[in-house]
Amino acid sequence: MRKLKYRALVVAIFSLTVLALLGFFGWRAYNEGGAWAAYQANGNIYRSGKLTRGVITDRDGEVLCSLTQSGAEYSADGLTRAATLHLIGDTAGNIAYGAVRQFRADLTGWSFTDGVSGEGGTVRLSVSAEAQRAAYSALDGRSGAVAVVNYKTGEIICCATSPGYDPIEAPETLPDGAYLNRAISAAYTPGSVFKLVTMAAAVENIPDLYERDFHCDGEASIGGGKVTCVAKHGDMKIEDAMAKSCNCVFASLAAEMGGEIMQNYADSLGFTSKIDVTGAVIAAGRYSGDKSDDIALAWSGAGQSDDLVVPMTLARYCAAIANGGEINELSFKAGEHGEKTRLLSKSTAERLGEVMGYTVKHSYGEDNFPGLRLHAKSGTAEIGGGKKPNSWFCGYIENEGAPYAFAVIIENGGWGIGEAADCARNVLNVLI
Ligand SMILES: [Zn+2]
Structure with missing residues (x-):
């Protein structure tokens, strides 16, 4: 009798093990069968x-x-x-x-x-072929990228890069960097578009930011060094400092808040790490608040020093500003998006949206962007070496049927409000 009980127990354990293994295999086949079938062998x-x-x-x-x-x-x-x-x-x-x-x-x-x-x-x-064509044509052979995302769904609507080539009639020698998707895999000196990051930090860390009177004489001494502007911007409030893109104001704010606060914002807004999206990985940019001197930290708040930004990451940040601080993580597949991610508090996002609308109204001219209800910031990023600056333009449009945020860069394109803004307008007009 005792022997029988023992045998029954052995059989039961064996059966359960087989069942468990079958279940495990079935579960893996259900979940990963697509990947197994797609195996190249x-x-x-x-x-x-x-x-x-x-x-x-x-x-x-x-x-x-x-x-x-x-x-x-x-x-x-x-x-x-x-x-x-x-x-x-x-x-x-x-x-x-x-x-x-x-x-x-x-x-x-x-x-x-x-x-x-x-x-x-x-x-x-998720991309629109029409927007891709408009962006590629607007880039017109110049090196650069156009990133557009739907800020309500997280779908990537445009991810254009130049130079590219026609895969059927490829030239014998491809242009330099023709394989690189600059919208997601290249990082550039941001220049003044980075003032949107410094602004987020200032809104939350400088209690009297909106009451303060700022003044610019065209240059400011910080920590034994000098920050310069292209003009004497005179007396202004913070909104006009953004609209005039005053380096002296934003550099001083970065130096006042310190490297640790600046670093926290660059990190938490996504600018310094790789970002997993459905169908790709966006490369990491760079920001270092750990500077040996105050002048380098000050310049970093105006998007110079050694700051680097990836265009799609900037479009993602603008999407968060447009959408009350929160986004669905980005996706290259239509109708699909990742988890919700909060980058900013609702009130900070609103403050940034307001100042970007103010900048369009008082600096770029709403008439230059008819029908777009645009909120934006330009950047003219000095890259040294006697080269023309990189031209940036980023922001979002207020449009129920076309809720789009964007970032455009044209390498050595000169003024942000010139080349990159023209390119953004072309693409947005096709999309609305
Ligand atoms: Zn200034």
């Missing part, structure tokens, strides 16, 4: 290491690329091919974060019940 769906099924479209269903037995078939239109290449990926795999690689599990058309039978899946990207 799967001869059913790959030829010479390339996926042979699946369709990639823009957010409106325009086909950007079909994967077939004979290779990748890009759009029939040359401008569309060049303007969307970095989002799809090149055939040799030199471009990081192309949809062919990032969404290959969806492209196989794998399902838990049917496996990889059938024609493959369709991946609908």
Whole structure:
């Protein structure tokens, strides 16, 4: 009898172990089967290491690329091919974060019940092909990038980079950095657009910020060094310091708050770390509040010193300002977004939105952006070496049907309110 009990126990333990393993395998197959099926050794769906099924479209269903037995078939239109290449990926795999690689599990058309039978899946990207074409044309061969996000949903509406190339009629020698998606993978000296970060810190750490009278003589002495402006801005309140983009005011505010506070804001607003989004990783920028002298810290508050900003990260920050401080984490897939992330308190976001609206009204001119209800900040980032400054423009538009935040950079483009603003206007006009 005792022996029988012992055997029954052994059988029961064995059965439970088998059941548990089956359950575990089934659960993994359900969750990760798409990735297993997409493994490159799967001869059913790959030829010479390339996926042979699946369709990639823009957010409106325009086909950007079909994967077939004979290779990748890009759009029939040359401008569309060049303007969307970095989002799809090149055939040799030199471009990081192309949809062919990032969404290959969806492209196989794998399902838990049917496996990889059938024609493959369709991946609908969040970007608008029309906006991509407008941005690529506006960049006009100059190095730079255009990033636009929907601040209500977190979908990336435009992620254009230049120089690019037509994958079907590629020149023998590609332009320098043609594989690089500058909107998400390049970091630049921000210049005055970084005053929006210094402003967020000042709103929350300088209690009398809005009561203070500021004055600019065209230069200010800080810690034995000198900060300069392009003009004598005279007497002003904080709103006009932003509208006039006074270096002396924002550099002094950064020096007054100190490196630790500035660092905390640069970090928590996302400017110093990589950001995981659906379908890609946005590269980290750089900010260091740990400076050996006050003058370097002061200049860092005006976006100079060794500050570096990635265009998409700036668009993400503008999206948070537009959306009451909180965003859905960004996504390259239509209708999908990541977790909610709060970057700013609601009241700080409102303060920033107000001052960006004031800047458009009193400095850039609302008439120059008809119908856009624009809130914005320009940047003219000195990069030294006798080169023309980088031209930046970022902000958002107040539009129920088109809730878009954006950042544009044109390398060596000169004044921010010139080249980058023109480019932003072109793209936004297509989108509304
Ligand atoms: Zn000034």
